[in-house]
Amino acid sequence: MLLKLEGMTKRFGSLVANDHIDLEIRKGEIHALLGENGAGKSTLMNILYGLYTPDEGRIVWKGQEVKIRDPRHAIDLGIGMVHQHFMLVPVFTVAENIILGKETARNHILDVKAANQQVREISQRFGLEVNPEVRVESISVGQQQRVEILKALYRGAELLILDEPTAVLTPQEVEELGKIMKRLVAEGHTIIIITHKLKEVLHLADRVTVIRRGKMIATLDAAGHTEDELAQLMVGRDVELKVEKTPAEPKDAVLEVEHLTATNDSGVQALRDVSFHVRAGEIVGIAGVDGNGQSELVACLTGLRKPTGGTVRVRGVDLTGQTPRRIREAGVGHIPEDRQRRGLVLNFSVAENVALGDHRAFTSRGVLSFGKMVDLANRIIKNFDVRPPRPDYLARSLSGGNQQKVIVGREITRNPNLMIAVQPTRGLDVGAIEFIHRNLVAERDAGKAVLLVSLELDEIMNLADRILVMYKGQVVAEVAGHEATEDNLGLLMMGGGAGA
Amino acid sequence: MPKESRFVESLKGGLRAISTPVLATIVGLLVGMVCIVVAGKDPVKAAEAFVRAVAGEPRMFGETLVSTIPLIFTGLAVAFAYRCGLFNIGVEGQYLMAQIAAVLVGVYWTPPAGLTWLHPLLTLAAAALAGALWAGIVGVLKAYRGIHEVINSIMLNYVGLFMADWLLKYYLRPDNSRAASYDLQESAWLSQGLIEGSRLHTGLWIALGAAVVVWFILFKTTLGYEIRAVGTSPGAAEYGGISVARSIILAMAISGALSGLAGGVQTMAINHRFNETSSFVNYGFDGIAVALVGRLHPAGVVLAALLFGALDRSGPMMQAMADVPKAVIWIVQGSVIFFVAAEGLWDFLKKRRAKKEVKTA
Numbered sequence: 001m002l003l004k005l006e007g008m009t010k011r012f013g014s015l016v017a018n019d020h021i022d023l024e025i026r027k028g029e030i031h032a033l034l035g036e037n038g039a040g041k042s043t044l045m046n047i048l049y050g051l052y053t054p055d056e057g058r059i060v061w062k063g064q065e066v067k068i069r070d071p072r073h074a075i076d077l078g079i080g081m082v083h084q085h086f087m088l089v090p091v092f093t094v095a096e097n098i099i100l101g102k103e104t105a106r107n108h109i110l111d112v113k114a115a116n117q118q119v120r121e122i123s124q125r126f127g128l129e130v131n132p133e134v135r136v137e138s139i140s141v142g143q144q145q146r147v148e149i150l151k152a153l154y155r156g157a158e159l160l161i162l163d164e165p166t167a168v169l170t171p172q173e174v175e176e177l178g179k180i181m182k183r184l185v186a187e188g189h190t191i192i193i194i195t196h197k198l199k200e201v202l203h204l205a206d207r208v209t210v211i212r213r214g215k216m217i218a219t220l221d222a223a224g225h226t227e228d229e230l231a232q233l234m235v236g237r238d239v240e241l242k243v244e245k246t247p248a249e250p251k252d253a254v255l256e257v258e259h260l261t262a263t264n265d266s267g268v269q270a271l272r273d274v275s276f277h278v279r280a281g282e283i284v285g286i287a288g289v290d291g292n293g294q295s296e297l298v299a300c301l302t303g304l305r306k307p308t309g310g311t312v313r314v315r316g317v318d319l320t321g322q323t324p325r326r327i328r329e330a331g332v333g334h335i336p337e338d339r340q341r342r343g344l345v346l347n348f349s350v351a352e353n354v355a356l357g358d359h360r361a362f363t364s365r366g367v368l369s370f371g372k373m374v375d376l377a378n379r380i381i382k383n384f385d386v387r388p389p390r391p392d393y394l395a396r397s398l399s400g401g402n403q404q405k406v407i408v409g410r411e412i413t414r415n416p417n418l419m420i421a422v423q424p425t426r427g428l429d430v431g432a433i434e435f436i437h438r439n440l441v442a443e444r445d446a447g448k449a450v451l452l453v454s455l456e457l458d459e460i461m462n463l464a465d466r467i468l469v470m471y472k473g474q475v476v477a478e479v480a481g482h483e484a485t486e487d488n489l490g491l492l493m494m495g496g497g498a499g500a
Numbered sequence: 501m502p503k504e505s506r507f508v509e510s511l512k513g514g515l516r517a518i519s520t521p522v523l524a525t526i527v528g529l530l531v532g533m534v535c536i537v538v539a540g541k542d543p544v545k546a547a548e549a550f551v552r553a554v555a556g557e558p559r560m561f562g563e564t565l566v567s568t569i570p571l572i573f574t575g576l577a578v579a580f581a582y583r584c585g586l587f588n589i590g591v592e593g594q595y596l597m598a599q600i601a602a603v604l605v606g607v608y609w610t611p612p613a614g615l616t617w618l619h620p621l622l623t624l625a626a627a628a629l630a631g632a633l634w635a636g637i638v639g640v641l642k643a644y645r646g647i648h649e650v651i652n653s654i655m656l657n658y659v660g661l662f663m664a665d666w667l668l669k670y671y672l673r674p675d676n677s678r679a680a681s682y683d684l685q686e687s688a689w690l691s692q693g694l695i696e697g698s699r700l701h702t703g704l705w706i707a708l709g710a711a712v713v714v715w716f717i718l719f720k721t722t723l724g725y726e727i728r729a730v731g732t733s734p735g736a737a738e739y740g741g742i743s744v745a746r747s748i749i750l751a752m753a754i755s756g757a758l759s760g761l762a763g764g765v766q767t768m769a770i771n772h773r774f775n776e777t778s779s780f781v782n783y784g785f786d787g788i789a790v791a792l793v794g795r796l797h798p799a800g801v802v803l804a805a806l807l808f809g810a811l812d813r814s815g816p817m818m819q820a821m822a823d824v825p826k827a828v829i830w831i832v833q834g835s836v837i838f839f840v841a842a843e844g845l846w847d848f849l850k851k852r853r854a855k856k857e858v859k860t861a
Contacts, residue, residue: 302739303741304738304739323741323743324738324739324740324741325741325742325743326741327741328740328741329741334739336739338735341733341735341736342735342736342738342739343736343739344733344736345728345729345732345733345736345737345740346732346733346736347728347732347733348728348729348732352725355725356729356736356739356740357739357740357741359722359725359726359740360722363721363722366721366722366723367720367721367722368720368721368722368725
């Protein structure tokens with residue numbers, strides 16, 4: 001037994017984030033901590049990493065009771081953590097990031113050579129390939145994650161906590177991560193992964209502990225259990241992992257994109273001659289590894305970026321290069337990728353936010369009708385189950401899932417002809433995902449055209465009637481929804497296959 | 501949650517909002533007291549002098565309000581721009597240009613008989629317009645060229661200062677012996693004497709009216725909604741079809757108009773001319789402090805302006821009565837700003853911690 005947590009309790013005001021949680025971690029295992037967002041997984045791990053002080057409970061590390069004061073103490077004990085949001089200095093090299101805080105120095109001058117050498121050594125030892133001399137900002141997210149893991153290993157971590165490690169990875173990178181984890185375990189390390197993804201638990205972990213609303217529900221062996229069983233434990237009721245839907249009955253084209261080209265923020269060609277269409281009554285999914293032009297495509301379609309060539313038509317009307325306002329008024333709904341930066345004014349109330357984009361409709365002679373805004377907010381709160389049901393609450397104070405419900409509710413209630421949904425369920429828990437997926441299918445069934453852009457293959461395969469794969473700014477393949485598999489999509493996303 | 505608690509909640513929210521500046525003020529005054537004691541002066545005498553200077557008799561209070569009025573305008577100007585995410589540090593220049601405009605209309609235009617009531621209105625409008633244009637330059641450069649408003653507004657302060665000086669010396673005065681422009685015609689004056697024996701003038705009503713209008717624009721109109729959205733989340737504003745450029749230009753122009761009102765009212769009610777000046781009057785810079793201490797809310801700005809007006813007024817009296825150097829007043833002002841800002845910092849840290857907890861919970 002490497003680690004034992006007994007009766008861990010942590011309260012934030014009236015909220016009990018951890019309610020007498022017991023957890024046992026065996027040496028050399030991969031242990032998954034499974035639970036919905038807000039279930040208390042990260043809180044528990046943050047206690048273990050010394051970021052929070054528990055209100056009750058004890059931590060037994062290698063047979064001795066310890067009180068972990070701060071992360072430095074945790075690191076000294078041999079506990080390392082890789083956060084969901086990487087904590088790397090973008091302009092530093094890989095090696096500089098890894099040795100940060102434990103620099104190799106000669107006469108107070110940083111010994112870069114020695115650092116690079118050390119990093120090379122540990123990266124070879126654990127099979128985590130990185131180039132120590134390149135800047136972190138120029139490497140992929142998957143590689144940044146390796147840097148984070150190396151950072152923890154460099155500091156002598158025996159127990160490695162990975163917080164939602166696959167959230168940002170492609171299927172192939174997830175595969176790689178799995179191999180890395182197996183190798184680390186073989187080298188005598190122990191790993192805890194925090195996740196809400198069921199497939200990963202079964203795929204990666206030896207044992208799994210399910211947490212729901214701050215309480216420990218069960219610890220079981222991963223082998224011999226199914227996704228449905230785990231989902232049931234995690235949510236506390238039966239959930240539909242797959243949305244039931246009838247075959248699509250597409251009608252006329254709503255969105256027509258022809259020969260669209262665009263550059264990204266640094267002026268590099270990001271879209272190369274993209275043409276496709278979305279018809280009424282179908283969901284078209286766009287799959288691809290992050291950064292292959294999806295963001296620029298969506299920005300061009302919604303007016304947030306001016307294309308350099310090509311045309312965008314919605315129901316026959318040319319909207320190429322129009323303002324976001326014009327495009328919204330032409331009946332295009334947009335669930336943006338970044339709900340906190342784009343989708344909501346966080347310092348506005350829910351009522352003020354449901355009017356965003358349509359706020360002129362709530363205006364008479366320049367004066368806003370707050371009464372009407374509150375009415376709409378109440379309707380959305382009711383129909384989309386936003387909690388807490390308070391139109392006067394600041395958007396900032398809602399959880400991510402409820403923020404997303406406000407956005408989805410707003411965009412659906414506007415009744416657009418074309419709905420562009422980008423990563424609509426990122427970071428949400430199973431219950432909320434199910435809810436939003438059902439709503440998107442309902443939009444389709446109501447005769448709307450839906451364009452779904454997502455990095456989650458499951459989501460695309462689950463919802464889309466047709467799937468377009470983007471690679472290096474081009475649509476390289478189209479696959480019928482029912483013919484898609486993770487393998488063939490994954491291959492196409494990496495530029496393989498007939499179309500590339 | 502029971503219904504009645506919502507009222508209690510909003511009441512609590514209001515109290516919480518003003519508790520910081522009030523506390524900061526008290527602490528700032530205490531720091532001032534300590535300085536007085538350290539300097540070997542009598543703090544009780546100083547406090548007495550302070551109270552007498554600020555409100556010892558009606559006319560004293562009237563004079564305190566006279567000092568308060570321009571600060572209300574400039575505080576509102578800074579707060580309004582800030583709500584759009586803009587730091588208008590150019591209030592000084594806008595104020596000066598507005599004074600020139602007020603002189604132009606107040607001196608050189610003679611209203612036809614029967615229309616004399618138009619004179620103050622037009623003079624004031626010219627002042628507001630001049631301020632709006634001067635600030636509008638900054639807004640346009642920011643909106644279309646991305647040039648930072650702080651740089652531009654500082655530079656325009658100096659352009660304004662020397663341009664006003666040049667206009668005065670070459671065009672607006674009879675000869676070199678006079679260190680001021682021609683006097684405004686009396687029809688363009690704002691009347692004084694709201695409180696007998698003081699110079700308190702009708703500009704007070706204009707200032708309070710401006711505060712109400714600013715509040716209304718910010719929180720009740722579409723324009724205010726758009727400006728606040730751009731100020732706190734430009735990305736979301738753009739997504740929502742709000743023209744960020746338009747909001748920036750309008751916010752800057754309205755902010756400049758408020759600065760302009762400060763210059764106009766001061767010229768029409770107190771100076772009645774444009775006095776030669778080689779440096780800024782500081783109403784603009786004090787306006788930054790007033791906006792900050794007033795928490796960027798029009799009501800807060802009015803109260804903060806009163807505080808700063810009182811501090812301003814009390815300096816000479818404390819010097820005369822208690823032999824307290826005027827610098828002590830600056831220390832008090834400085835500490836009040838510091839503690840308000842420090843609380844802001846504290847809030848920020850608290851919020852970040854809360855956010856972190858929510859995120860990781």
